[in-house]
Amino acid sequence: MMAEAGLAALWLAAAMALLQLVGGMTLLRGGAGQLVPLIKPAAYVQGALCAFAFLALMWLFYVTDLSVLLVASNSHIDKPLIFKLAGTWGNHEGSMLLWVSVLSVSGAAIALLEKRIESRTLNATLAVQAFIALGFFAFLLFASNPFERLVPAPVEGNGLNPLLQDVGLAFHPPTLYFGYVGLSIAFSFAVGALLTNQVGPAFARAMRPWVLAAWIFLTIGITAGSYWAYYELGWGGWWFWDPVENASLLPWLAATALLHSVSVLATRNALRAWTIMLALVAFAMSMAGTFLVRSGILTSVHAFAVDPERGAFILALMLIYTSLAFVIFALRIGSVKQGEPFQLISREGGIVANNIFLSVILAVVLIGTLYPLAAEAMGDKISVGPPYFNKATAPIAVLLMLGLLIGPMLRWRRDDLKRLKYWFIGAAAIVLWSGIAVWKFAQDIGLFPLLGIALSLALAVAAWLPLRGRKLLRTPLPVFGMVIAHFGIAVSVFGMAAESGFSSETLTALAPGESAQVAGWQVKLDDVNPVVGDNWVAVEGQMHAVKNVNAFVLRPQSRQFFKPEMQTSEAALLTRWNGQLYAVIAQPDQEGDGRWQVRLWWKPFVSFIWYGGLLIAVGGIIALLGRMFRRAKKPAKDKWQTT
């Protein structure tokens, strides 16, 4: 029953979306459409129906209703409850239902709460959202029905895959999805404002929280995913420029640029067309991200998601939405008035530079990811991998860091660099001093690790300077948010540069009782023991690592799973304040002398990479809270609308 009810709710929700869309069209045709007053109520009902459909699916997973195909193939009667529930979205159909549910519930929230923009713009926004939702409803109902029945029902279900029973894995994909959906809402606002000629500060303030929220989710998702790859893959890498990683990075880059330009539009009423353009690009990138992941079109370590038919569906949706949006942009942009003027040397100018550099990195990542496809179509089979991405993005990242040393200190509209001359001297001193110190310490360090360390140290100071001369208790929360996020960038870049410049590696084979050394650590393999888990067996190396007088025990494992048969490395990580010791035990050495392959790394300050990522997200959260509080206290007055 529940499955049928869920399916019916989905169909009804799709009907509501259609009603919203038609209502929106009559609104834009300028007629006194009788359907227009129905748009908001339809958004509420659509949100409620989708939430119901999602909860219905969750309930089916909760009771493990094996007569439902999706439950039977992804769950198991013996699964722990938390993973039964997480199984709701741990598969293609469920994750798409989650996507559209979050979209619809957000639509209802906008209809209920958004008071800052004109009702015409609001209705147009809701209609655009309904249009996006319709595509996903069609996708769900025609190509990936989550409520399909299975006759006869199996006895226990298929999905007892141990690897999916990991809390991190259960919550990582939805985090990215929330980010994607948030950007689709920003897109709806942008198109709504474009269609009704309301591109201005009020629209920017309405859109900003959604961009901010999406960006926070993407930041957390990317940070967590990177750490997971680091500890699970067993070779010490933390970013592989894999197409699926790129698929999450592209929307993040676009969202970061959009976040900055939307602030300019909200505060200064400048960068109007620019912001709209970025909103369109951000949504296109989140669709491209979904497409790259779901279609498996690119050879990737994630290629098990291969499903060409569904990929084609998402590709079609992406092309329809983005090309329509760009047509509307082209037709309407002429009527968007140019914003307030500003000079090159100004806060706005700094943010334009930030936007350009971020967009160039975005373009490099996008071109590099798609290039092998284009080459293959022309008969060449080439690879574009980490060496290209690192070399092509690092110089731009250096420019971004340089901009970050100055930009946040500039005044709006116009400024004079002479005002900042003491800071220039200070920043140059930090960069030179730390650069020379690092270079003396290690002459063979590459240029970019060296620059990364020097610039991140300067940024670690520069990030706090916007607070100078402010009364801290009266400083708006968003300013604190910005400061913390920029400081997080310094922390993260410092970690990346230290890791890539100073990691030490030891690859060896040890028999119990033997030792190896890495970066001043003496690591002794004391013993190798078999360990038995629920559905795996492992060899566990018992090691102890000594540096100076401190000794620590490390227990890396090499696990062999059954059903499905798989082998995994569980690296042992020893975190010190100044880095991590990373130990892996692999197969027995082939020479048959009782030795085991052991891989050891000392990675200085590597954990700063993820601490920095979390700080960036915390900065975003503080800014978001600040926006919400401020709005609750006093409705924003719009000084530009009156003039």
Added chain:
Amino acid sequence: MRMLAFTFLMLATPVFAQGSGPTPAFANRQLPDPAKEAAATKLMHSLRCIQCQGQSIADSDAHMAGTMRAEVRQQIAAGQKPEAIRGWMIARYGEWVSFEPDMKGAGLLLWLSPLLVLIAGIWLARGLFRRGA
């Protein structure tokens, strides 16, 4: 990113570990000379494990990756230049094995693209300042 593990894990299963003959000496051992090992590591990170799905031979457990690592280390030890070894790998396994496309032909456009996009971006932004200046 969970998919990352999946394929990685599947690669470790016997089905994929084809040709599991004896692993060559330098597959999982470093060269004694740190400078040569550093050069080898740098090169290994830019060569694709052709048996895997997008990992470099420096971060793969696949047997094939081990064989290729051993080849790289032996040639480096014998005094071969890294770019010559890349050429050797390309001659053997095709252009696909190199993660770093050549700066010629179609690859040239790829390498120039960051600069072209940067110029385009600055050109687009130019109009923003005109009135304020």
